Amino acid sequence: MKIDPSIRSQMILPNRVPSKNPVSKTVFYLLLSVFAVLFAMPLYVMIVTSLKSMDEIRMGHIFALPITPSFDAWDMAWNKAASGFDNAGLKSGFWNSVIILIPSLAMSVAFSSVCGYALACWNVKMGNFLLMALLVCAFIPFQVIMYPLIKMSVAVKLYNTSFGVSVVHTVLALPILTMIFKNYFASIPEELIKASRVDGGRFWGTFVYVVLPLSPNIMIVVAIMQITGIWNDFLVGLTFGNVKAYPMTVNLNNITQTQTGVRVYNVYMAAAMLTAIPPLLIYFFSGKMFIRGITAGALKG
Amino acid sequence: MKRTLSVFLVLLALAVPGFAQKKAIGDLLVFNNWSAASEIGALNVVRGAFQAQGGIWNDITIAHDTGASIPLINMVTGGNPPDVFIENNVSLRRQMMKQGLLADLTSFYNASGADKFIPKAAKDAMVVDGKVVSIPLGIHIVGTMFYNIAAAKKAGVDPKSWKTVDAMFADFPKIRKAGLLPLVVGAQKWQLDYLLGALVAQVDGQVYDDVFGLTPKKASIDSKGMRDALALFRKIQQEADPGAANRNWNDTTALVIRGDALMQFHGDWMKGEFIGAKKVLGVDYDTFFLPGAKGVVVTVDEETFLKPNNDTKKNTQELLAGIMLQKEITEKFAAIKGSTPIRTDASANVDKHAKMVLAALSDPKLGHPVRNITMDNDYAGAYADVTDAFWNTPSMTADQYIKALQTSFDQVFSK
Numbered sequence: 001m002k003i004d005p006s007i008r009s010q011m012i013l014p015n016r017v018p019s020k021n022p023v024s025k026t027v028f029y030l031l032l033s034v035f036a037v038l039f040a041m042p043l044y045v046m047i048v049t050s051l052k053s054m055d056e057i058r059m060g061h062i063f064a065l066p067i068t069p070s071f072d073a074w075d076m077a078w079n080k081a082a083s084g085f086d087n088a089g090l091k092s093g094f095w096n097s098v099i100i101l102i103p104s105l106a107m108s109v110a111f112s113s114v115c116g117y118a119l120a121c122w123n124v125k126m127g128n129f130l131l132m133a134l135l136v137c138a139f140i141p142f143q144v145i146m147y148p149l150i151k152m153s154v155a156v157k158l159y160n161t162s163f164g165v166s167v168v169h170t171v172l173a174l175p176i177l178t179m180i181f182k183n184y185f186a187s188i189p190e191e192l193i194k195a196s197r198v199d200g201g202r203f204w205g206t207f208v209y210v211v212l213p214l215s216p217n218i219m220i221v222v223a224i225m226q227i228t229g230i231w232n233d234f235l236v237g238l239t240f241g242n243v244k245a246y247p248m249t250v251n252l253n254n255i256t257q258t259q260t261g262v263r264v265y266n267v268y269m270a271a272a273m274l275t276a277i278p279p280l281l282i283y284f285f286s287g288k289m290f291i292r293g294i295t296a297g298a299l300k301g
Numbered sequence: 302m303k304r305t306l307s308v309f310l311v312l313l314a315l316a317v318p319g320f321a322q323k324k325a326i327g328d329l330l331v332f333n334n335w336s337a338a339s340e341i342g343a344l345n346v347v348r349g350a351f352q353a354q355g356g357i358w359n360d361i362t363i364a365h366d367t368g369a370s371i372p373l374i375n376m377v378t379g380g381n382p383p384d385v386f387i388e389n390n391v392s393l394r395r396q397m398m399k400q401g402l403l404a405d406l407t408s409f410y411n412a413s414g415a416d417k418f419i420p421k422a423a424k425d426a427m428v429v430d431g432k433v434v435s436i437p438l439g440i441h442i443v444g445t446m447f448y449n450i451a452a453a454k455k456a457g458v459d460p461k462s463w464k465t466v467d468a469m470f471a472d473f474p475k476i477r478k479a480g481l482l483p484l485v486v487g488a489q490k491w492q493l494d495y496l497l498g499a500l501v502a503q504v505d506g507q508v509y510d511d512v513f514g515l516t517p518k519k520a521s522i523d524s525k526g527m528r529d530a531l532a533l534f535r536k537i538q539q540e541a542d543p544g545a546a547n548r549n550w551n552d553t554t555a556l557v558i559r560g561d562a563l564m565q566f567h568g569d570w571m572k573g574e575f576i577g578a579k580k581v582l583g584v585d586y587d588t589f590f591l592p593g594a595k596g597v598v599v600t601v602d603e604e605t606f607l608k609p610n611n612d613t614k615k616n617t618q619e620l621l622a623g624i625m626l627q628k629e630i631t632e633k634f635a636a637i638k639g640s641t642p643i644r645t646d647a648s649a650n651v652d653k654h655a656k657m658v659l660a661a662l663s664d665p666k667l668g669h670p671v672r673n674i675t676m677d678n679d680y681a682g683a684y685a686d687v688t689d690a691f692w693n694t695p696s697m698t699a700d701q702y703i704k705a706l707q708t709s710f711d712q713v714f715s716k
Binding site: 054055058059060081082083084085087146147150151153154159160238239243246250253254255256257258260261262263264 | 330333335336337338339340341342344345348358360361362363364372375376378379380381441549551552555556558559568570573574577578
């Protein structure tokens with residue numbers, strides 16, 4: 001469809017770069033470039049450092065390109081770095097992290113979406129009180145309740161197991177995720193729920209056939225939040241984890257921490273990037289859905 | 302008959318411990334907060350010997366350097382404690398001792414015959430309230446000067462010829478004229494707190510023990526030794542380069558290795574950086590204690606043993622402790638870690654720096670345990686704060702420093 005230029009000039013077009021004025025255009029792109037460089041700079045330093053040898057790093061030119069780039073540090077970080085007595089590198093922790101991630105992702109999304117659905121679409125006794133309680137719980141820092149949680153997990157025989165870590169992640173995420181789901185489901189027109197009821201849909205039927213098909217965006221948002229949070233978690237995994245199967249972040253910490261030992265910066269940089277890659281990939285592949293999900297419900301009164 | 306019986310009993314009494322030590326060796330869970338390649342390599346010497354004698358070694362490695370070992374405490378709380386752990390802080394160990402959690406190795410240690418070879422500073426670190434609870438692994442000296450020999454030649458100075466600290470400072474203008482930084486340090490809080498401690502020991506070992514020791518005395522904070530040390534500390538601060546702020550010790554060492562700076566005053570774990578850069582001790586770089594040292598500060602790495610719950614565990618712990626005290630093991634350990642062996646007689650296969658350290662430590666008055674082994678945590682934190690403020694506030698006087706530290710002393714100990 002063609003728009004008549006005279007109309008076009010009167011239309012308000014959001015999200016467009018001012019195209020007429022070359023000065024403001026230049027300033028605009030200049031600012032964008034400056035910010036992009038600022039944000040990319042640490043990543044640039046990480047990448048070039050990981051490709052240098054230690055002799056080059058000792059020269060102290062952190063911004064310089066590597067003279068003889070090599071992937072030795074990456075190989076070292078993944079396969080051979082000392083993170084325990086066996087020098088097994090990061091790879092040993094990768095699968096541990098996956099084993100922790102999958103159950104906790106499934107459990108937290110399953111439980112919180114049902115709770116959010118019940119609170120948003122059904123009349124729950126003392127629903128507002130429950131919501132208030134969730135709001136309060138969402139803001140209690142984990143560190144405060146760490147010791148009681150340890151004692152509780154010992155009592156139910158989940159302490160020092162990978163599944164125990166998954167359960168703790170699920171419990172800690174439930175309040176905030178339930179509220180996110182509740183807010184999203186509240187934006188589903190009431191008429192749809194009513195229509196489902198007229199057609200004989202009850203609690204689960206309405207959830208599975210009406211509500212879930214309407215909410216892929218919010219699912220993606222929650223999944224990304226959870227994957228990032230659980231993958232990057234250090235303290236829960238360290239505190240509750242199986243001592244033989246700590247997550248990757250504990251490995252990363254072991255590789256990069258030392259007070260009086262020699263610091264191999266190239267390996268540290270490679271290890272940090274390897275650990276950060278999985279959540280990054282998730283962002284790349286579902287970034288659009290993420291933005292859509294975030295803004296869904298944003299304009300709701 | 303009676304005699305036969307008593308002979309039999311004596312033989313039995315002799316045989317049982319021998320039998321028990323040979324047979325009932327089990328497993329140990331070792332909690333470890335070291336993770337650098339050199340540290341793990343050194344510990345693997347101990348692990349290898351332990352396994353060769355039938356011990357089963359399990360380990361958990363969680364690197365941290367915060368002093369308060371949270372994962373360790375979590376494991377104890379959760380009812381799954383390790384059998385052996387590395388944690389030097391005496392406050393934590395004393396707390397665990399009060400709760401009856403620590404093993405008592407006193408009689409084992411006395412019977413091992415190693416006592417006469419262990420330097421006094423290491424002994425101080427092994428004992429909590431009169432009982433041996435830890436076995437040392439290795440030693441580092443906190444205040445050691447490392448210098449670049451080529452840089453010294455370029456500047457036309459000979460660090461070994463300095464007979465006093467003043468003579469050293471007198472050569473600084475000459476070194477600067479050659480375009481070199483004379484003396485670099487990394488001004489991070491923990492480095493500064495180690496640095497001042499080393500200087501206090503340098504000028505007066507007794508004052509060091511009275512300020513940083515197990516039973517600190519408030520009066521010693523206001524002493525000539527403390528004032529002299531603060532004056533030295535201020536001097537080093539004024540000679541420091543602008544890049545010192547918050548610089549890691551190893552990045553500081555890189556300045557010396559590259560030849561941008563002549564020397565660095567810090568812990569002798571610096572040696573690892575020189576070795577990593579393929580520099581040779583005595584050819585490319587050399588080390589010395591500050592001239593006229595009245596004391597040096599010693600860090601002791603040690604394994605602490607938790608109370609065994611049966612005889613097999615006890616035997617296994619003693620097997621490990623015995624291995625750690627062996628002369629050859631301590632030598633091999635030190636060579637890989639870059640530390641100094643804990644036995645003064647273990648000087649055959651070590652480098653010239655370690656020989657210098659062992660020679661110094663054979664004088665029981667010279668070595669003093671580093672403050673994080675002996676000092677109360679709160680007091681240590683306050684001391685580090687005041688020291689950091691003193692470094693970063695050139696107008697702060699020694700009087701102000703002393704008053705601030707005394708105030709902290711009252712706050713911590715008058716509870």
